[in-house]
Amino acid sequence: MTSTSMTIAANSVPRIGHGFRLQWEEAQQAHVLLYPEGMVKLNGSAGEILTRCNGTAPVEAIVADLEQRFATSGLEADVLAFLRMAQERRWVEFA
Amino acid sequence: MSAAPNEVASAGGVGPPLWLLAELTYRCPLHCVFCYNPVDFARDEAELSTEDWLRVLGEARALGAVQCGFSGGEPLQRDDLEILVAEARRLGYYTNLLTSGIGLNEERIARLKQAGLDHIQLSFQDSTREVNDFLSSTRTFDLKRKAAALIKAHGYPMVMNCVIHRMNIDHIERIIELAVELDAEYLELANTQFYSWAHINRDHLLPTREQLQQAEAATNRWREQLGTRMKIFFVVPDYYETRPKKCMNGWGNVFLTIIPDGTALPCHTARMLPGLEFPNVRGSSVRDIWYSSEGFNRYRGTGWMKEPCRSCPEREKDLGGCRCQAYMLANDPAMADPVCDKSPHHGVIVDIVEKAQAPRVEAEARPLVFRNRKESKELARPF
Numbered sequence: 459m460t461s462t463s464m465t466i467a468a469n470s471v472p473r474i475g476h477g478f479r480l481q482w483e484e485a486q487q488a489h490v491l492l493y494p495e496g497m498v499k500l501n502g503s504a505g506e507i508l509t510r511c512n513g514t515a516p517v518e519a520i521v522a523d524l525e526q527r528f529a530t531s532g533l534e535a536d537v538l539a540f541l542r543m544a545q546e547r548r549w550v551e552f553a
Numbered sequence: 554m555s556a557a558p559n560e561v562a563s564a565g566g567v568g569p570p571l572w573l574l575a576e577l578t579y580r581c582p583l584h585c586v587f588c589y590n591p592v593d594f595a596r597d598e599a600e601l602s603t604e605d606w607l608r609v610l611g612e613a614r615a616l617g618a619v620q621c622g623f624s625g626g627e628p629l630q631r632d633d634l635e636i637l638v639a640e641a642r643r644l645g646y647y648t649n650l651l652t653s654g655i656g657l658n659e660e661r662i663a664r665l666k667q668a669g670l671d672h673i674q675l676s677f678q679d680s681t682r683e684v685n686d687f688l689s690s691t692r693t694f695d696l697k698r699k700a701a702a703l704i705k706a707h708g709y710p711m712v713m714n715c716v717i718h719r720m721n722i723d724h725i726e727r728i729i730e731l732a733v734e735l736d737a738e739y740l741e742l743a744n745t746q747f748y749s750w751a752h753i754n755r756d757h758l759l760p761t762r763e764q765l766q767q768a769e770a771a772t773n774r775w776r777e778q779l780g781t782r783m784k785i786f787f788v789v790p791d792y793y794e795t796r797p798k799k800c801m802n803g804w805g806n807v808f809l810t811i812i813p814d815g816t817a818l819p820c821h822t823a824r825m826l827p828g829l830e831f832p833n834v835r836g837s838s839v840r841d842i843w844y845s846s847e848g849f850n851r852y853r854g855t856g857w858m859k860e861p862c863r864s865c866p867e868r869e870k871d872l873g874g875c876r877c878q879a880y881m882l883a884n885d886p887a888m889a890d891p892v893c894d895k896s897p898h899h900g901v902i903v904d905i906v907e908k909a910q911a912p913r914v915e916a917e918a919r920p921l922v923f924r925n926r927k928e929s930k931e932l933a934r935p936f
Contacts, residue, residue: 477672477710477738479647485569485617492647494672494712494739497571497620546781548738 466517466541466552468534473513475548480508491549498549507540511550517541567853569617570809570843573646575606576821577634578626578813581924582655584690585678587716587751587758588924589821590626592936595929598814603633605834607640609811612839614644618809621646626813629656635668642669649674651714654700655693662703673704674712674741680727688720690923701735711737717768717788718745718758719909725768729775732783740783742772744790748822748877750924752936757921759909765793792906796867797874797890804852804876809843817842819849822877825935826886852876852886859887861895881936 466472474480479492489505491498500508506527510520521534544550579594601609610621621641628634629652641648648671657673665673675697678685682694704711713732717725725742732740744765745751745758760768772787779785791798801808801820810818815834818824824831831848832841843849851857855868862873873879874890882891882901889896922928 479671481619481645483617483619485619490619492619492671494710495620495622495649495674497647548781 466538466545468518469516471513471516471553472511472520472541472545472550473553474508474511475551478549493548503536504540507537508544508549511541513553567805567844568807570613570807570839571618572620572622572808573610573613573618574622574624574808574810574821575609575628575637576624576626576810576812577601577606577628577631577637580630581626581653582630582691583627583653583693584923584925585716585750586688586690586754586921586923587718587745589746589749589751590924591822591824592749592753592932592934593929594626594924595926600631600813601811601815601834603636605815606633606637609834609839610637610641610644610646613809614641614646616840616843619646620649622649622651624651627653627655629661635664638665638670639668642671647671652676652700653689653693654697655691657700657703659703662707666707672712673709674714675701675704676714676716677728677731678716679721680715680724680731684721684724690925698735701737705736710739711735712739712741713737714741714743716745717742717760718751718790719760719764720757722760722764722768726771726775729772729785732785733779737783739786741786741788742768743786743788746788746791748881749936750922752881753922753932755905756909756919759790759792759905761910762793762906765790791875791878791892792902794892795894797871797878797892799871800875800878800890803872805843805849806853809839817846817848819852820877822936823848825877826880829886857887859889861893861897862889865895877936 477493480489483490486499489500489509491500506524510523521537525531525533541550578600579590623634623637628650638648648669650670650673652673652675654675677697678688685694686692701711713735715728729740747755751758769787772785776785805819808820810821811834812818816824816831817834818831829848829851832846858868858873862868874892876886878890878892879888880886883898888898891898891902893899
Protein backbone atom coordinates (compact mmCIF):
# COMPACT_ATOMS: atom_id res chain seq x y z
CA MET A 459 0.00 0.00 0.00
CA THR A 460 0.95 3.62 -0.28
CA SER A 461 1.58 6.17 2.45
CA THR A 462 -2.17 6.48 2.97
CA SER A 463 -2.12 3.55 5.39
CA MET A 464 0.93 4.50 7.47
CA THR A 465 0.64 5.25 11.15
CA ILE A 466 0.93 8.84 12.18
CA ALA A 467 3.79 9.55 14.59
CA ALA A 468 4.75 12.67 16.50
CA ASN A 469 7.47 13.41 13.96
CA SER A 470 5.30 12.75 10.88
CA VAL A 471 5.00 15.82 8.67
CA PRO A 472 1.54 16.41 7.20
CA ARG A 473 0.73 18.53 4.20
CA ILE A 474 -2.48 19.23 2.31
CA GLY A 475 -3.30 16.31 0.01
CA HIS A 476 -2.49 16.28 -3.69
CA GLY A 477 -5.28 17.97 -5.63
CA PHE A 478 -6.75 19.61 -2.51
CA ARG A 479 -6.60 23.30 -1.71
CA LEU A 480 -7.24 24.99 1.61
CA GLN A 481 -8.45 28.56 1.66
CA TRP A 482 -10.39 31.07 3.70
CA GLU A 483 -13.80 31.91 2.23
CA GLU A 484 -15.13 35.29 3.23
CA ALA A 485 -18.69 34.49 2.07
CA GLN A 486 -18.83 31.41 4.29
CA GLN A 487 -16.73 32.86 7.14
CA ALA A 488 -14.85 29.56 7.22
CA HIS A 489 -11.85 27.73 5.91
CA VAL A 490 -12.83 25.38 3.13
CA LEU A 491 -11.02 22.46 1.59
CA LEU A 492 -11.48 22.35 -2.15
CA TYR A 493 -10.95 19.24 -4.25
CA PRO A 494 -12.09 17.90 -7.61
CA GLU A 495 -15.75 18.87 -7.92
CA GLY A 496 -16.25 19.23 -4.21
CA MET A 497 -15.77 21.26 -1.09
CA VAL A 498 -15.73 20.72 2.65
CA LYS A 499 -16.60 23.63 4.90
CA LEU A 500 -14.35 23.25 7.93
CA ASN A 501 -15.25 24.01 11.50
CA GLY A 502 -12.94 26.20 13.55
CA SER A 503 -10.68 23.52 14.97
CA ALA A 504 -10.35 21.63 11.67
CA GLY A 505 -9.34 24.92 10.03
CA GLU A 506 -6.77 25.62 12.75
CA ILE A 507 -5.17 22.20 12.33
CA LEU A 508 -5.16 22.13 8.54
CA THR A 509 -3.70 25.63 8.15
CA ARG A 510 -0.71 24.29 10.09
CA CYS A 511 -0.24 21.28 7.79
CA ASN A 512 2.33 23.07 5.66
CA GLY A 513 4.67 20.23 4.74
CA THR A 514 7.41 21.37 7.11
CA ALA A 515 5.93 21.25 10.64
CA PRO A 516 5.81 17.81 12.30
CA VAL A 517 2.73 16.77 14.25
CA GLU A 518 4.38 17.51 17.62
CA ALA A 519 5.11 21.10 16.56
CA ILE A 520 1.55 21.55 15.31
CA VAL A 521 0.20 20.32 18.65
CA ALA A 522 2.54 22.61 20.59
CA ASP A 523 1.59 25.57 18.43
CA LEU A 524 -2.14 24.93 18.92
CA GLU A 525 -1.73 24.46 22.68
CA GLN A 526 0.10 27.75 22.88
CA ARG A 527 -2.38 29.56 20.64
CA PHE A 528 -5.36 28.41 22.69
CA ALA A 529 -3.57 28.42 26.06
CA THR A 530 -4.38 24.81 26.77
CA SER A 531 -2.70 21.38 26.91
CA GLY A 532 -3.41 17.75 26.08
CA LEU A 533 -4.51 18.34 22.46
CA GLU A 534 -2.33 15.62 20.96
CA ALA A 535 -4.94 12.85 20.97
CA ASP A 536 -7.55 15.07 19.34
CA VAL A 537 -5.13 16.29 16.68
CA LEU A 538 -4.00 12.75 15.89
CA ALA A 539 -7.58 11.53 15.64
CA PHE A 540 -8.42 14.36 13.27
CA LEU A 541 -5.33 13.75 11.14
CA ARG A 542 -6.14 10.04 10.87
CA MET A 543 -9.62 10.90 9.62
CA ALA A 544 -8.18 13.56 7.30
CA GLN A 545 -5.64 11.10 5.93
CA GLU A 546 -8.34 8.56 5.18
CA ARG A 547 -10.18 11.20 3.19
CA ARG A 548 -6.95 12.31 1.48
CA TRP A 549 -7.24 15.80 2.94
CA VAL A 550 -3.70 15.39 4.18
CA GLU A 551 -0.76 13.24 3.20
CA PHE A 552 2.57 12.66 4.90
CA ALA A 553 5.94 13.51 3.45
CA MET B 554 -46.99 32.21 -7.24
CA SER B 555 -48.00 34.58 -4.50
CA ALA B 556 -44.67 35.30 -2.85
CA ALA B 557 -42.60 38.04 -4.43
CA PRO B 558 -38.97 37.13 -5.10
CA ASN B 559 -37.61 39.36 -2.35
CA GLU B 560 -39.91 37.84 0.23
CA VAL B 561 -38.74 34.38 -0.73
CA ALA B 562 -35.15 35.50 -0.40
CA SER B 563 -35.54 37.06 2.99
CA ALA B 564 -37.78 34.34 4.38
CA GLY B 565 -35.65 31.46 3.13
CA GLY B 566 -32.27 33.01 3.94
CA VAL B 567 -30.85 32.28 0.50
CA GLY B 568 -27.14 31.49 0.65
CA PRO B 569 -24.58 32.29 -2.03
CA PRO B 570 -24.10 30.26 -5.20
CA LEU B 571 -21.12 28.06 -4.29
CA TRP B 572 -20.80 26.38 -7.66
CA LEU B 573 -20.53 28.11 -10.99
CA LEU B 574 -21.05 25.79 -13.95
CA ALA B 575 -19.82 27.51 -17.07
CA GLU B 576 -21.16 25.67 -20.08
CA LEU B 577 -18.92 27.43 -22.54
CA THR B 578 -20.21 25.93 -25.75
CA TYR B 579 -22.59 23.33 -27.14
CA ARG B 580 -20.09 22.53 -29.86
CA CYS B 581 -18.78 19.02 -29.38
CA PRO B 582 -16.87 16.52 -31.49
CA LEU B 583 -18.82 13.63 -29.89
CA HIS B 584 -22.42 12.65 -30.58
CA CYS B 585 -23.30 10.75 -27.41
CA VAL B 586 -26.74 9.17 -27.24
CA PHE B 587 -27.15 10.16 -23.57
CA CYS B 588 -25.95 13.77 -23.81
CA TYR B 589 -27.62 16.06 -21.28
CA ASN B 590 -27.42 19.15 -23.46
CA PRO B 591 -30.87 20.30 -24.54
CA VAL B 592 -32.21 18.49 -27.58
CA ASP B 593 -32.61 21.85 -29.33
CA PHE B 594 -29.04 22.95 -28.57
CA ALA B 595 -28.48 23.81 -32.24
CA ARG B 596 -30.79 26.83 -32.13
CA ASP B 597 -28.67 29.57 -33.61
CA GLU B 598 -27.48 31.58 -30.68
CA ALA B 599 -24.27 33.47 -30.28
CA GLU B 600 -21.91 32.23 -27.56
CA LEU B 601 -20.85 34.65 -24.86
CA SER B 602 -17.65 36.54 -25.61
CA THR B 603 -14.47 36.21 -23.58
CA GLU B 604 -15.21 39.57 -21.95
CA ASP B 605 -18.70 38.44 -20.91
CA TRP B 606 -17.31 35.30 -19.30
CA LEU B 607 -14.59 37.24 -17.48
CA ARG B 608 -17.24 39.53 -16.02
CA VAL B 609 -19.44 36.57 -14.99
CA LEU B 610 -16.49 34.88 -13.28
CA GLY B 611 -15.77 38.02 -11.27
CA GLU B 612 -19.39 38.67 -10.30
CA ALA B 613 -20.08 35.10 -9.21
CA ARG B 614 -16.84 34.94 -7.22
CA ALA B 615 -17.77 38.18 -5.45
CA LEU B 616 -21.02 36.52 -4.34
CA GLY B 617 -19.09 33.56 -2.90
CA ALA B 618 -18.86 31.01 -5.72
CA VAL B 619 -15.73 28.96 -5.15
CA GLN B 620 -16.02 25.89 -7.37
CA CYS B 621 -15.94 26.59 -11.07
CA GLY B 622 -16.64 23.91 -13.65
CA PHE B 623 -15.86 24.51 -17.31
CA SER B 624 -17.96 22.19 -19.40
CA GLY B 625 -20.07 22.11 -22.55
CA GLY B 626 -20.36 20.59 -25.16
CA GLU B 627 -16.63 20.24 -25.30
CA PRO B 628 -15.02 23.21 -23.52
CA LEU B 629 -11.71 22.64 -25.34
CA GLN B 630 -13.52 23.88 -28.45
CA ARG B 631 -13.24 27.41 -27.02
CA ASP B 632 -9.82 28.80 -27.82
CA ASP B 633 -10.09 31.28 -24.95
CA LEU B 634 -10.36 28.48 -22.37
CA GLU B 635 -6.88 29.18 -21.01
CA ILE B 636 -7.75 32.86 -20.51
CA LEU B 637 -10.89 31.96 -18.58
CA VAL B 638 -9.11 29.34 -16.46
CA ALA B 639 -6.33 31.79 -15.60
CA GLU B 640 -8.81 34.44 -14.50
CA ALA B 641 -10.88 31.93 -12.51
CA ARG B 642 -7.80 30.70 -10.71
CA ARG B 643 -6.59 34.25 -10.05
CA LEU B 644 -9.98 35.01 -8.47
CA GLY B 645 -9.61 32.06 -6.09
CA TYR B 646 -11.86 29.47 -7.70
CA TYR B 647 -11.01 25.80 -7.68
CA THR B 648 -11.05 25.20 -11.42
CA ASN B 649 -12.46 22.01 -12.93
CA LEU B 650 -12.38 21.05 -16.59
CA LEU B 651 -15.00 18.52 -17.65
CA THR B 652 -13.86 17.14 -20.95
CA SER B 653 -14.04 14.27 -23.41
CA GLY B 654 -10.30 14.75 -23.85
CA ILE B 655 -10.73 15.43 -27.55
CA GLY B 656 -8.51 18.37 -28.38
CA LEU B 657 -6.25 17.86 -25.39
CA ASN B 658 -2.65 17.64 -26.52
CA GLU B 659 0.73 18.26 -24.90
CA GLU B 660 0.76 21.94 -25.80
CA ARG B 661 -2.80 22.62 -24.61
CA ILE B 662 -2.49 20.82 -21.29
CA ALA B 663 0.80 22.62 -20.58
CA ARG B 664 -0.94 25.96 -21.19
CA LEU B 665 -3.88 24.98 -18.96
CA LYS B 666 -1.50 23.87 -16.22
CA GLN B 667 0.30 27.18 -16.47
CA ALA B 668 -3.05 28.98 -16.28
CA GLY B 669 -3.59 27.25 -12.93
CA LEU B 670 -6.18 24.63 -13.83
CA ASP B 671 -6.76 22.50 -10.72
CA HIS B 672 -8.46 19.42 -12.06
CA ILE B 673 -9.53 17.55 -15.15
CA GLN B 674 -12.43 15.11 -15.32
CA LEU B 675 -12.12 12.83 -18.31
CA SER B 676 -15.16 11.04 -19.67
CA PHE B 677 -15.15 7.64 -21.30
CA GLN B 678 -18.13 5.94 -22.89
CA ASP B 679 -16.94 2.38 -22.34
CA SER B 680 -13.95 0.20 -21.60
CA THR B 681 -13.71 -1.02 -25.16
CA ARG B 682 -12.88 0.84 -28.30
CA GLU B 683 -15.89 -0.67 -30.08
CA VAL B 684 -18.56 0.43 -27.63
CA ASN B 685 -16.91 3.76 -26.77
CA ASP B 686 -16.68 4.68 -30.41
CA PHE B 687 -20.17 3.41 -31.22
CA LEU B 688 -21.89 5.31 -28.38
CA SER B 689 -20.13 8.56 -29.17
CA SER B 690 -20.40 7.97 -32.92
CA THR B 691 -16.70 8.80 -33.29
CA ARG B 692 -13.29 7.13 -33.29
CA THR B 693 -12.07 8.58 -30.05
CA PHE B 694 -11.17 5.73 -27.70
CA ASP B 695 -7.45 5.88 -28.40
CA LEU B 696 -7.47 9.68 -28.19
CA LYS B 697 -9.05 9.40 -24.72
CA ARG B 698 -6.37 7.01 -23.55
CA LYS B 699 -3.74 9.47 -24.75
CA ALA B 700 -5.54 12.28 -22.89
CA ALA B 701 -5.53 10.15 -19.73
CA ALA B 702 -1.78 9.68 -20.01
CA LEU B 703 -1.28 13.44 -20.47
CA ILE B 704 -3.40 14.18 -17.40
CA LYS B 705 -1.26 11.89 -15.23
CA ALA B 706 1.99 13.13 -16.75
CA HIS B 707 1.09 16.68 -15.77
CA GLY B 708 0.52 15.72 -12.16
CA TYR B 709 -3.26 16.03 -12.08
CA PRO B 710 -5.47 13.85 -9.95
CA MET B 711 -7.27 11.63 -12.40
CA VAL B 712 -11.04 11.68 -12.22
CA MET B 713 -12.57 9.34 -14.74
CA ASN B 714 -16.24 9.49 -15.55
CA CYS B 715 -18.23 6.91 -17.41
CA VAL B 716 -21.93 7.19 -18.08
CA ILE B 717 -23.50 3.79 -17.39
CA HIS B 718 -26.59 2.36 -19.09
CA ARG B 719 -28.16 -0.77 -20.48
CA MET B 720 -25.61 -1.10 -23.28
CA ASN B 721 -22.44 -0.92 -21.18
CA ILE B 722 -23.50 -1.79 -17.62
CA ASP B 723 -22.48 -5.41 -18.09
CA HIS B 724 -18.92 -4.21 -18.80
CA ILE B 725 -18.70 -2.44 -15.48
CA GLU B 726 -15.82 -4.55 -14.20
CA ARG B 727 -13.82 -3.87 -17.33
CA ILE B 728 -14.56 -0.18 -16.95
CA ILE B 729 -13.21 -0.31 -13.39
CA GLU B 730 -10.16 -2.23 -14.65
CA LEU B 731 -9.57 0.48 -17.23
CA ALA B 732 -9.68 3.09 -14.45
CA VAL B 733 -7.13 1.06 -12.47
CA GLU B 734 -4.92 0.75 -15.52
CA LEU B 735 -5.11 4.51 -16.09
CA ASP B 736 -4.30 5.03 -12.40
CA ALA B 737 -7.43 7.06 -11.69
CA GLU B 738 -7.89 8.38 -8.14
CA TYR B 739 -11.64 8.76 -8.60
CA LEU B 740 -14.08 6.91 -10.81
CA GLU B 741 -17.63 8.09 -11.34
CA LEU B 742 -19.94 5.40 -12.63
CA ALA B 743 -22.87 7.62 -13.38
CA ASN B 744 -25.97 5.76 -14.43
CA THR B 745 -27.88 7.70 -17.04
CA GLN B 746 -30.47 10.11 -15.75
CA PHE B 747 -33.23 10.50 -18.30
CA TYR B 748 -33.10 14.02 -19.63
CA SER B 749 -32.55 15.45 -23.08
CA TRP B 750 -30.95 12.93 -25.48
CA ALA B 751 -31.06 10.18 -22.85
CA HIS B 752 -34.80 10.78 -22.56
CA ILE B 753 -35.22 10.28 -26.32
CA ASN B 754 -33.12 7.11 -26.18
CA ARG B 755 -34.51 5.84 -22.89
CA ASP B 756 -35.67 2.44 -24.15
CA HIS B 757 -32.12 1.68 -25.20
CA LEU B 758 -30.50 3.00 -22.05
CA LEU B 759 -32.53 1.97 -19.01
CA PRO B 760 -30.94 -1.18 -17.57
CA THR B 761 -32.86 -4.12 -16.15
CA ARG B 762 -33.13 -4.51 -12.39
CA GLU B 763 -30.89 -7.54 -12.56
CA GLN B 764 -28.21 -5.70 -14.53
CA LEU B 765 -28.25 -2.96 -11.98
CA GLN B 766 -27.98 -5.30 -9.00
CA GLN B 767 -25.07 -7.16 -10.56
CA ALA B 768 -23.29 -3.93 -11.40
CA GLU B 769 -23.66 -2.62 -7.87
CA ALA B 770 -22.42 -5.87 -6.38
CA ALA B 771 -19.41 -5.89 -8.70
CA THR B 772 -18.66 -2.26 -7.83
CA ASN B 773 -18.77 -3.08 -4.13
CA ARG B 774 -16.34 -5.99 -4.61
CA TRP B 775 -13.89 -3.67 -6.36
CA ARG B 776 -14.29 -1.02 -3.68
CA GLU B 777 -13.20 -3.53 -1.06
CA GLN B 778 -10.29 -4.68 -3.15
CA LEU B 779 -9.04 -1.18 -4.02
CA GLY B 780 -9.44 0.38 -0.57
CA THR B 781 -8.32 4.00 -0.53
CA ARG B 782 -6.39 3.66 -3.80
CA MET B 783 -9.43 4.63 -5.85
CA LYS B 784 -12.69 6.15 -4.77
CA ILE B 785 -15.63 4.84 -6.79
CA PHE B 786 -18.92 6.69 -6.98
CA PHE B 787 -21.89 4.72 -8.23
CA VAL B 788 -24.91 6.80 -9.16
CA VAL B 789 -28.13 4.76 -9.36
CA PRO B 790 -30.61 5.55 -12.16
CA ASP B 791 -33.32 7.30 -10.21
CA TYR B 792 -36.13 5.41 -11.98
CA TYR B 793 -35.20 2.51 -9.67
CA GLU B 794 -35.66 4.58 -6.53
CA THR B 795 -38.83 5.19 -4.53
CA ARG B 796 -37.76 8.56 -3.19
CA PRO B 797 -36.55 11.34 -5.48
CA LYS B 798 -33.06 12.82 -5.53
CA LYS B 799 -32.54 16.25 -3.99
CA CYS B 800 -31.99 17.58 -7.46
CA MET B 801 -29.03 19.99 -7.78
CA ASN B 802 -28.98 19.95 -3.96
CA GLY B 803 -31.98 22.26 -4.11
CA TRP B 804 -33.22 24.71 -6.72
CA GLY B 805 -31.15 27.89 -6.63
CA ASN B 806 -29.40 26.61 -3.52
CA VAL B 807 -25.82 25.84 -4.55
CA PHE B 808 -25.53 25.70 -8.33
CA LEU B 809 -25.52 28.50 -10.85
CA THR B 810 -25.35 27.30 -14.44
CA ILE B 811 -24.62 29.65 -17.31
CA ILE B 812 -25.27 28.15 -20.74
CA PRO B 813 -23.39 29.16 -23.89
CA ASP B 814 -25.70 32.02 -24.87
CA GLY B 815 -25.52 33.55 -21.39
CA THR B 816 -28.85 32.33 -20.02
CA ALA B 817 -28.57 31.64 -16.29
CA LEU B 818 -30.25 28.47 -15.01
CA PRO B 819 -30.59 26.65 -11.67
CA CYS B 820 -29.63 23.48 -13.57
CA HIS B 821 -28.53 22.70 -17.09
CA THR B 822 -31.92 21.40 -18.25
CA ALA B 823 -34.24 23.90 -16.51
CA ARG B 824 -34.83 25.91 -19.66
CA MET B 825 -37.33 23.24 -20.77
CA LEU B 826 -39.76 24.34 -18.04
CA PRO B 827 -42.80 26.21 -19.34
CA GLY B 828 -43.93 29.64 -18.16
CA LEU B 829 -40.66 30.59 -16.59
CA GLU B 830 -38.31 33.32 -17.78
CA PHE B 831 -34.63 32.86 -17.10
CA PRO B 832 -32.38 35.90 -17.05
CA ASN B 833 -29.31 36.36 -19.24
CA VAL B 834 -25.96 37.59 -17.99
CA ARG B 835 -25.82 39.97 -20.95
CA GLY B 836 -28.62 41.99 -19.40
CA SER B 837 -28.50 41.26 -15.65
CA SER B 838 -25.89 41.12 -12.94
CA VAL B 839 -25.18 37.75 -11.36
CA ARG B 840 -26.36 39.15 -8.03
CA ASP B 841 -29.78 40.12 -9.45
CA ILE B 842 -30.03 36.79 -11.23
CA TRP B 843 -29.28 34.76 -8.10
CA TYR B 844 -31.25 36.68 -5.51
CA SER B 845 -34.02 38.51 -7.35
CA SER B 846 -35.01 36.75 -10.57
CA GLU B 847 -38.28 34.90 -10.92
CA GLY B 848 -36.45 32.04 -12.63
CA PHE B 849 -34.26 31.36 -9.58
CA ASN B 850 -36.89 32.04 -6.93
CA ARG B 851 -39.83 30.08 -8.33
CA TYR B 852 -38.92 26.67 -6.91
CA ARG B 853 -36.67 27.68 -4.04
CA GLY B 854 -37.44 26.15 -0.67
CA THR B 855 -40.84 24.51 -0.11
CA GLY B 856 -43.38 27.34 -0.58
CA TRP B 857 -44.25 26.34 -4.17
CA MET B 858 -45.16 22.76 -3.31
CA LYS B 859 -48.46 21.01 -3.95
CA GLU B 860 -49.71 17.85 -2.29
CA PRO B 861 -48.38 15.28 -1.54
CA CYS B 862 -45.12 17.24 -1.08
CA ARG B 863 -46.61 20.13 0.87
CA SER B 864 -47.50 18.03 3.92
CA CYS B 865 -44.81 15.38 3.46
CA PRO B 866 -42.48 14.88 6.46
CA GLU B 867 -39.60 14.37 3.99
CA ARG B 868 -40.16 17.58 2.02
CA GLU B 869 -37.02 19.28 3.33
CA LYS B 870 -34.93 16.20 2.67
CA ASP B 871 -35.48 15.92 -1.09
CA LEU B 872 -37.36 19.17 -1.81
CA GLY B 873 -39.81 17.26 -3.97
CA GLY B 874 -37.13 15.96 -6.34
CA CYS B 875 -36.55 17.25 -9.84
CA ARG B 876 -38.73 19.95 -11.42
CA CYS B 877 -37.77 18.89 -14.94
CA GLN B 878 -38.69 15.28 -14.26
CA ALA B 879 -42.04 16.40 -12.81
CA TYR B 880 -42.66 18.38 -15.97
CA MET B 881 -41.57 15.62 -18.34
CA LEU B 882 -43.47 12.80 -16.62
CA ALA B 883 -46.36 14.53 -14.80
CA ASN B 884 -46.76 17.53 -17.09
CA ASP B 885 -46.48 20.01 -14.22
CA PRO B 886 -43.16 21.25 -12.80
CA ALA B 887 -44.76 21.93 -9.40
CA MET B 888 -45.86 18.33 -8.87
CA ALA B 889 -43.90 15.74 -6.92
CA ASP B 890 -41.15 14.08 -8.90
CA PRO B 891 -42.86 10.88 -10.14
CA VAL B 892 -39.87 8.86 -8.90
CA CYS B 893 -41.46 9.25 -5.46
CA ASP B 894 -43.87 6.42 -4.70
CA LYS B 895 -46.12 8.92 -2.93
CA SER B 896 -46.62 10.74 -6.24
CA PRO B 897 -49.96 10.09 -7.95
CA HIS B 898 -47.89 9.79 -11.16
CA HIS B 899 -45.49 7.15 -9.84
CA GLY B 900 -47.25 4.58 -12.05
CA VAL B 901 -45.58 6.21 -15.07
CA ILE B 902 -42.17 5.25 -13.66
CA VAL B 903 -43.37 1.78 -12.66
CA ASP B 904 -44.56 1.14 -16.22
CA ILE B 905 -41.30 2.33 -17.77
CA VAL B 906 -39.25 0.20 -15.38
CA GLU B 907 -41.49 -2.82 -15.96
CA LYS B 908 -41.11 -2.49 -19.71
CA ALA B 909 -37.34 -2.36 -19.31
CA GLN B 910 -37.31 -5.85 -17.72
CA ALA B 911 -38.35 -7.43 -21.00
CA PRO B 912 -35.45 -8.92 -22.91
CA ARG B 913 -34.37 -7.42 -26.23
CA VAL B 914 -36.43 -4.32 -25.72
CA GLU B 915 -33.96 -2.64 -28.07
CA ALA B 916 -35.22 -4.60 -31.01
CA GLU B 917 -38.69 -3.12 -30.72
CA ALA B 918 -37.55 0.39 -29.99
CA ARG B 919 -36.90 2.98 -32.62
CA PRO B 920 -33.29 3.48 -33.65
CA LEU B 921 -30.85 5.28 -31.37
CA VAL B 922 -30.75 9.01 -31.95
CA PHE B 923 -27.25 10.47 -31.90
CA ARG B 924 -26.73 13.97 -30.59
CA ASN B 925 -25.81 16.12 -33.55
CA ARG B 926 -26.86 19.39 -35.16
CA LYS B 927 -28.99 17.78 -37.83
CA GLU B 928 -31.09 15.77 -35.36
CA SER B 929 -31.26 18.77 -33.04
CA LYS B 930 -32.70 20.99 -35.76
CA GLU B 931 -35.14 18.34 -36.93
CA LEU B 932 -36.40 17.50 -33.43
CA ALA B 933 -36.53 21.20 -32.48
CA ARG B 934 -37.82 20.60 -28.98
CA PRO B 935 -36.34 21.11 -25.53
CA PHE B 936 -36.35 17.44 -24.42
